[in-house]
Amino acid sequence: MKGNGNNVKYEKIPQQSLKDPDSVKTTKNLLNSGDQEIPMWINTVEASAMGAEEVSARLRVEVRQGLSWQEANYRRQLIGYNEFSVKDEDPPWKKYLEQFKNPLILLLLASAVVSICMRQFDDAISITVAIVIVVTVAFVQEYRSEKSLEELTKLVPPSCHCLREGTPDTFLARELVPGDVVLLNIGDRVPADLRLFESVDLAIDESSFTGETEPAQKNTAPILRPNGSQSSKINIAFMGTLVRCGSGKGIVVSTGVNSEFGSVFKMMLEEEAPKTPLQKSMDSLGAQLSIYSFGIIGLIMLVGWLQGKQTLEMFTIGVSLAVAAIPEGLPIVVTVTLALGVMRMAKRNSIVKKLPTVETLGCVNVICSDKTGTITRNEMTVTVLVTSDNYLAEVTGAGYNDHGQVILHKCEHPEYARDSVSKVFEVGAVCNNAMINNETLLGQPTEGALLAAAMKHGMYNVQDRYIRLQEYPFSSEQKMMVVKCVPKYDNDKREIFFVKGALEKVLPKCTQFSYNGTVQKLTTKKEQEYMVEAHEIGRKGLRVIALAKGTNLQELVYVGLVGICDPPRQYVRESITTLLHSGVQVKMVTGDAVDTAVAIAQMIGLDTLHSQVLSGEQLDSFTEAELDAAVPHATVFYRVTPKNKLSIVKSLQRTGHIVGMTGDGVNDGVALKKADIGIAMGRNGTDVCKEAADMILVDDDFHTIISAIEEGKSIFYNIRNFVRFQLSTSIAALSLIALATLIGIPNPLNAMQILWINIIMDGPPAQSLGVEPVEKDVIRQKPRNTKEPMITKSLIANVLISAVVIISGTLWVFKKELSSEGITARDTTMTFTCFVFFDMWNALSCRSQTKSVFSIGLFTNKMFLVAVTLSVIGQLLVVYFPPLQSVFQTEALTVWDMIFLTLLTSSVWVISEIKKLCERLLEQRGKGKRTPLEYV
Numbered sequence: 061m062k063g064n065g066n067n068v069k070y071e072k073i074p075q076q077s078l079k080d081p082d083s084v085k086t087t088k089n090l091l092n093s094g095d096q097e098i099p100m101w102i103n104t105v106e107a108s109a110m111g112a113e114e115v116s117a118r119l120r121v122e123v124r125q126g127l128s129w130q131e132a133n134y135r136r137q138l139i140g141y142n143e144f145s146v147k148d149e150d151p152p153w154k155k156y157l158e159q160f161k162n163p164l165i166l167l168l169l170a171s172a173v174v175s176i177c178m179r180q181f182d183d184a185i186s187i188t189v190a191i192v193i194v195v196t197v198a199f200v201q202e203y204r205s206e207k208s209l210e211e212l213t214k215l216v217p218p219s220c221h222c223l224r225e226g227t228p229d230t231f232l233a234r235e236l237v238p239g240d241v242v243l244l245n246i247g248d249r250v251p252a253d254l255r256l257f258e259s260v261d262l263a264i265d266e267s268s269f270t271g272e273t274e275p276a277q278k279n280t281a282p283i284l285r286p287n288g289s290q291s292s293k294i295n296i297a298f299m300g301t302l303v304r305c306g307s308g309k310g311i312v313v314s315t316g317v318n319s320e321f322g323s324v325f326k327m328m329l330e331e332e333a334p335k336t337p338l339q340k341s342m343d344s345l346g347a348q349l350s351i352y353s354f355g356i357i358g359l360i361m362l363v364g365w366l367q368g369k370q371t372l373e374m375f376t377i378g379v380s381l382a383v384a385a386i387p388e389g390l391p392i393v394v395t396v397t398l399a400l401g402v403m404r405m406a407k408r409n410s411i412v413k414k415l416p417t418v419e420t421l422g423c424v425n426v427i428c429s430d431k432t433g434t435i436t437r438n439e440m441t442v443t444v445l446v447t448s449d450n451y452l453a454e455v456t457g458a459g460y461n462d463h464g465q466v467i468l469h470k471c472e473h474p475e476y477a478r479d480s481v482s483k484v485f486e487v488g489a490v491c492n493n494a495m496i497n498n499e500t501l502l503g504q505p506t507e508g509a510l511l512a513a514a515m516k517h518g519m520y521n522v523q524d525r526y527i528r529l530q531e532y533p534f535s536s537e538q539k540m541m542v543v544k545c546v547p548k549y550d551n552d553k554r555e556i557f558f559v560k561g562a563l564e565k566v567l568p569k570c571t572q573f574s575y576n577g578t579v580q581k582l583t584t585k586k587e588q589e590y591m592v593e594a595h596e597i598g599r600k601g602l603r604v605i606a607l608a609k610g611t612n613l614q615e616l617v618y619v620g621l622v623g624i625c626d627p628p629r630q631y632v633r634e635s636i637t638t639l640l641h642s643g644v645q646v647k648m649v650t651g652d653a654v655d656t657a658v659a660i661a662q663m664i665g666l667d668t669l670h671s672q673v674l675s676g677e678q679l680d681s682f683t684e685a686e687l688d689a690a691v692p693h694a695t696v697f698y699r700v701t702p703k704n705k706l707s708i709v710k711s712l713q714r715t716g717h718i719v720g721m722t723g724d725g726v727n728d729g730v731a732l733k734k735a736d737i738g739i740a741m742g743r744n745g746t747d748v749c750k751e752a753a754d755m756i757l758v759d760d761d762f763h764t765i766i767s768a769i770e771e772g773k774s775i776f777y778n779i780r781n782f783v784r785f786q787l788s789t790s791i792a793a794l795s796l797i798a799l800a801t802l803i804g805i806p807n808p809l810n811a812m813q814i815l816w817i818n819i820i821m822d823g824p825p826a827q828s829l830g831v832e833p834v835e836k837d838v839i840r841q842k843p844r845n846t847k848e849p850m851i852t853k854s855l856i857a858n859v860l861i862s863a864v865v866i867i868s869g870t871l872w873v874f875k876k877e878l879s880s881e882g883i884t885a886r887d888t889t890m891t892f893t894c895f896v897f898f899d900m901w902n903a904l905s906c907r908s909q910t911k912s913v914f915s916i917g918l919f920t921n922k923m924f925l926v927a928v929t930l931s932v933i934g935q936l937l938v939v940y941f942p943p944l945q946s947v948f949q950t951e952a953l954t955v956w957d958m959i960f961l962t963l964l965t966s967s968v969w970v971i972s973e974i975k976k977l978c979e980r981l982l983e984q985r986g987k988g989k990r991t992p993l994e995y996v
């Protein structure tokens with residue numbers, strides 16, 4: 061609560077209704093005819109110098125009503141959506157041509173030109189067609205990658221609270237037009253440039269603009285001599301900044317590109333998104349491979365030249381090999397896989413804001429989760445109530461409505477009891493910012509529950525009996541909310557404070573309590589009695605709220621407490637068990653009291669008996685060393701403040717954990733930033749939180765965290781799988797040509813064939829390995845060690861084994877064919893088809909590092925089936941379709957040839973299956989007593 065909480069500023073604004081259709085018409089005419097003189101929007105320099113009523117008059121809006129929907133629609137048609145059009149893009153054909161800028165492609169083109177000069181037109185055409193195919197595939201891949209990255213930016217559309225036709229509404233910020241009246245609240249992101257006309261303690265974080273970390277205090281007075289600087293415009297709220305404190309209202313003066321943020325946005329567009337660690341390591345892997353490939357290719361060309369092979373042919377083969385062996389598609393496939401994974405996660409209700417998050421997800425080994433709303437449903441219902449004069453009442457019914465009853469227990473003076481209950485509900489309803497409209501709640505569930513309970517007691521719109529003068533809002537630090545009011549209808553205009561909050565915060569401010577209509581002095585004994593009541597209610601897992609009122613904030617009259625039920629969500633218990641089994645610790649963090657926290661923890665299967673339960677106060681008192689000793693072993697943290705959350709994250713990180721931390725409040729932002737994965741609540745979270753987080757849970761559901769981890773892990777495995785596939789193909793192709801050259805036999809593959817292999821390697825089959833569906837048991841695997849590299853020893857072993865099989869098989873086939881007179885088209889066709897089929901089988905075994913294809917299911921990856929089928933059809937076309945035959949210099953093979961090759965090449969898959977089987981058996985032996993079932 062701030063000291064200057066008193067300076068509520070309202071500016072008088074003339075009434076001017078736009079509701080009747082006539083006035084809309086005049087507005088229309090005016091704007092149509094006078095577009096030049098009266099622009100549809102005002103820049104912030106001008107707006108800050110104008111009075112608020114001037115702004116509202118210029119923009120033709122009555123601030124108590126807001127625009128009409130019709131008028132807003134009309135304005136939007138004129139001025140467009142409140143969004144930024146993405147930078148002018150090059151047309152696709154330009155991007156297509158850019159693909160030819162690749163030096164290797166240019167070299168290949170050069171060899172085509174040389175072929176023409178040497179009158180080898182067949183070769184020239186072949187090379188050109190092959191180049192076109194390669195370039196097209198690369199272009200399509202890159203285009204797709206760009207498109208999917210673009211989709212990502214649309215995942216978190218900002219929303220806003222806006223007044224239209226007199227009622228507040230929440231919709232997408234892109235719908236805003238100049239003249240709209242926007243309501244700002246603590247935690248909101250400012251949706252457009254606003255000229256403020258009402259501000260209560262409003263402070264806005266403009267660090268994204270000014271770099272200033274202290275929030276800027278705002279008020280509504282016009283500025284006499286405005287200059288261009290952001291910080292001087294204290295009556296303007298800028299688009300994209302964050303409300304740190306207080307609340308306010310403003311008129312939208314400029315939207316989209318016209319806003320101040322528009323110019324910043326344009327600058328941001330020019331910056332490229334930073335690469336993820338995985339992308340970086342792929343880049344360096346690519347660079348390394350390039351160096352090796354160039355070395356080997358140089359050697360091949362040198363030896364070939366020494367052997368007196370045709371220079372041009374050697375050159376073309378060398379360059380094609382370079383195109384093929386260099387996994388230029390690798391970074392793109394990684395990006396596409398990550399981006400597609402992110403889209404898939406979005407479908408499962410978790411929005412990942414940055415690609416690197418996906419990689420970290422599989423490494424998380426501690427999750428600190430909020431209780432309220434994440435573990436529990438955040439559907440609050442008052443179920444019990446104890447008045448200060450010890451009347452006990454039970455409240456029935458659920459939902460935000462008046463269906464239910466308040467049933468009094470063991471009651472000697474029902475008339476007093478009814479009165480006392482009314483007092484409790486009165487405080488609950490007046491000290492309240494929620495609204496219930498047709499059974500839907502606007503505002504916090506805790507407050508909605510209090511309103512609903514009052515309604516069940518026949519008390520509607522209680523807050524209308526008072527005029528609110530001031531509010532000290534609820535915060536997770538204070539755990540208490542206070543409003544100061546005067547009665548509307550009484551003659552006695554004395555100020556009354558209505559207070560609700562945690563019992564240990566409210567009780568110290570009470571000196572009296574209400575007893576059967578009288579007020580009595582609060583004794584320590586009585587206080588203890590109330591504490592016991594609160595403990596009893598808390599032990600049932602209910603959230604306890606104490607209520608008090610009075611004319612002096614330090615000498616309040618205690619009126620009673622309510623117990624609010626918020627049951628755990630479905631499946632949370634199962635999710636937690638799964639996580640614990642996979643070696644991820646789960647910690648529950650809550651602002652509620654210890655009894656409530658422990659009761660809920662037990663309901664969801666967290667062990668509170670053998671591990672510590674720590675309070676925020678304890679955390680505050682601990683030294684760093686004490687924290688590190690205690691925090692990793694605690695499962696429940698109660699009465700926690702945002703500051704405590706930060707120290708929990710830091711301590712866990714010091715002790716070597718990778719932490720996922722959830723948050724919803726304004727002040728959770730720091731902890732979320734610090735955590736390895738900051739998780740914001742999509743439904744009940746503030747914009748501040750969403751801004752700081754790496755991931756957003758759309759439905760606030762704990763279970764969603766698990767699906768995100770699951771996706772994160774499997775994306776990593778998928779990437780590893782296609783890296784294995786690409787590496788083995790690339791090594792096999794290089795070694796094959798190198799060996800043939802060294803042994804001194806003709807080249808088993810020609811340049812065009814090598815390019816075709818490149819397409820299969822970089823193209824659809826590799827890509828489809830990236831979308832392998834999540835394996836059932838991926839979530840049960842241990843979190844990955846962050847330091848573990850992507851290319852592990854076992855991966856290299858797998859790559860080498862496949863490569864050796866492919867090379868020996870292909871060379872054998874080639875040798876067999878060669879034995880007749882000289883090299884013929886049939887020979888290379890056989891080797892070529894052999895290599896491609898090997899590759900297909902190899903792709904099949906790359907679908908999993910450890911599992912048999914049969915256990916993951918032959919048909920589970922539809923994309924893979926499609927990609928392989930297309931590749932095989934392509935291969936058949938290349939072999940049997942005359943025009944392509946001449947491009948790739950192939951010849952039709954017999955059915956027997958095909959059957960022979962299929963059987964032979966399956967060996968690479970059979971060998972890999974055998975290896976996997978042995979590894980599984982070994983692992984089971986190693987783990988000893990466990991039953992094999994546990995590994996299924």
Ligand code: ADP
Pocket residue numbers: 430431432504506507534535536539540541560561562563603604605606649650651652653
């Ligand atoms: P959590 O971290 O579980 O969401 P909160 O910080 O929201 O917990 O709430 C902590 C405590 O503050 C609650 O136990 C309750 O006593 C009190 N409290 C919660 N919401 C309100 C509110 N709107 N007004 C007053 N007190 C509240």
Ligand code: MG
Pocket residue numbers: 432651
């Ligand atoms: Mg809360």
